[in-house]
Amino acid sequence: MDKMDKTIPVTRSSMPDFQEYMKEIRDIWDSKWLTNMGIKHQQFENQLLDYLGVPNVTLFNNGHYALESVLEAYGLMGEVITTPFTFSSTTHAIVRKGLKPVFCDIKFEDCTLDPDKIEALITDRTCAILPVHVYGNPCHIEAIEKLAKKHSLRVIYDAAHAFGVSYKGNGIGCYGDASMFSFHATKVFNTIEGGAVTYKESSLGPILDNVKNFGIKGPETVEYSGGNGKMNEFQAAMGICNLRHVESEIARRKIVSERYVAQLEGIEGIKLTKIKRDVNHNYSYFPVLFDGYKKSRDEVFEELCRNAIMTRKYFYPLTNRLACYKETYRSETTPVATYVADRVLTLPLYADLELEDVDRICGIIKN
Numbered sequence: 195m196d197k198m199d200k201t202i203p204v205t206r207s208s209m210p211d212f213q214e215y216m217k218e219i220r221d222i223w224d225s226k227w228l229t230n231m232g233i234k235h236q237q238f239e240n241q242l243l244d245y246l247g248v249p250n251v252t253l254f255n256n257g258h259y260a261l262e263s264v265l266e267a268y269g270l271m272g273e274v275i276t277t278p279f280t281f282s283s284t285t286h287a288i289v290r291k292g293l294k295p296v297f298c299d300i301k302f303e304d305c306t307l308d309p310d311k312i313e314a315l316i317t318d319r320t321c322a323i324l325p326v327h328v329y330g331n332p333c334h335i336e337a338i339e340k341l342a343k344k345h346s347l348r349v350i351y352d353a354a355h356a357f358g359v360s361y362k363g364n365g366i367g368c369y370g371d372a373s374m375f376s377f378h379a380t381k382v383f384n385t386i387e388g389g390a391v392t393y394k395e396s397s398l399g400p401i402l403d404n405v406k407n408f409g410i411k412g413p414e415t416v417e418y419s420g421g422n423g424k425m426n427e428f429q430a431a432m433g434i435c436n437l438r439h440v441e442s443e444i445a446r447r448k449i450v451s452e453r454y455v456a457q458l459e460g461i462e463g464i465k466l467t468k469i470k471r472d473v474n475h476n477y478s479y480f481p482v483l484f485d486g487y488k489k490s491r492d493e494v495f496e497e498l499c500r501n502a503i504m505t506r507k508y509f510y511p512l513t514n515r516l517a518c519y520k521e522t523y524r525s526e527t528t529p530v531a532t533y534v535a536d537r538v539l540t541l542p543l544y545a546d547l548e549l550e551d552v553d554r555i556c557g558i559i560k561n
């Protein structure tokens with residue numbers, strides 16, 4: 195096939211070898227136990243505790259439901275300080291749980307919540323801060339948690355992008371009261387669809403179980419009006435397989451990312467994100483800011499598209515500009531987020547992206 199005929203997607207699901215997955219689901223076939231916290235679910239949950247280095251974890255059918263569930267489990271009411279520079283899920287989860295998102299601006303350098311702008315937004319109705327480790331970049335954890343402590347607020351991280359990231363030697367899920375991880379097909383680590391909540395206090399576990407399994411405590415006992423957020427056995431089996439390969443997945447993504455850096459660093463008008471000190475990154479996305487470049491972000495996007503190279507404007511529009519929110523919220527209050535959203539483009543990144551394709555992508559951008 196001609197190189198030019200090959201479409202390069204923005205990402206591509208990482209999958210185990212077919213036989214490996216077949217072997218893993220063999221027991222499911224034999225037992226006919228397909229869901230409702232079966233053996234694979236238990237096994238995968240234990241493996242995750244270990245891999246993420248967290249005290250507690252609860253699995254879910256997807257990241258979004260996990261995020262809604264943790265907000266519900268804490269019984270939060272009132273306002274939640276959050277970022278508009280994120281996937282719609284973050285804002286939707288807040289709104290769908292009857293809470294009010296209060297949008298705080300982001301830091302230009304890493305696209306995460308600007309801790310210096312949080313305090314001015316705290317009112318007597320604020321109950322929590324919900325920052326996002328955007329692109330796997332850890333938020334300004336110390337500053338955020340200091341503020342939360344001062345004002346007795348919960349900190350719940352949206353860590354959808356941050357699987358495998360560690361900060362100061364700790365798994366990223368160890369910070370705050372709780373964190374939500376997404377295991378969607380497009381993530382560094384996937385269970386097809388899936389997600390998890392990691393948390394400090396073990397007392398949250400039974401409440402999360404209630405939220406995700408109809409509040410069922412026994413065949414004749416239902417103690418809470420929960421929903422259905424259970425991860426099934428096939429998803430857990432995919433997780434078990436993919437967990438075996440996640441380190442090599444991240445290592446290969448690192449090589450691809452470093453090739454991009456080698457090609458694009460130092461070019462006038464192109465800004466790349468620097469990995470912070472004390473961070474082990476997961477190379478989940480490769481965002482590029484076209485800020486004063488000879489071509490605008492949209493021109494680069496279109497030119498790449500003409501060459502069958504699919505990029506995404508993660509995260510444009512900001513969530514406070516989405517059709518469902520723009521009448522209620524104002525993006526003028528988050529000018530840095532607006533600035534970045536208008537200029538950012540995330541380039542293709544996945545483990546088996548060939549380096550010569552990276553060179554071709556960069557060649558198109560440069561010329």
Ligand code: T4K
Nearest residue numbers: 203205206207256257258281283284354376377378379380
């Ligand atoms: N919070 C944040 C900050 C998030 O980013 C997300 C999800 C969530 C919360 C919610 O977590 P989940 O409930 O999703 O677990 C994608 C994903 O659907 C979404 O999970 C993700 N964030 C978001 C950033 O990206 P799209 O609409 O951009 O994906 P889509 O379908 O266009 O796929 C992109 C590319 O990925 C395709 O062109 C090819 C590749 N792909 C896609 C699928 C579905 C595969 O290789 N295999 C696949 O199965 O939203």
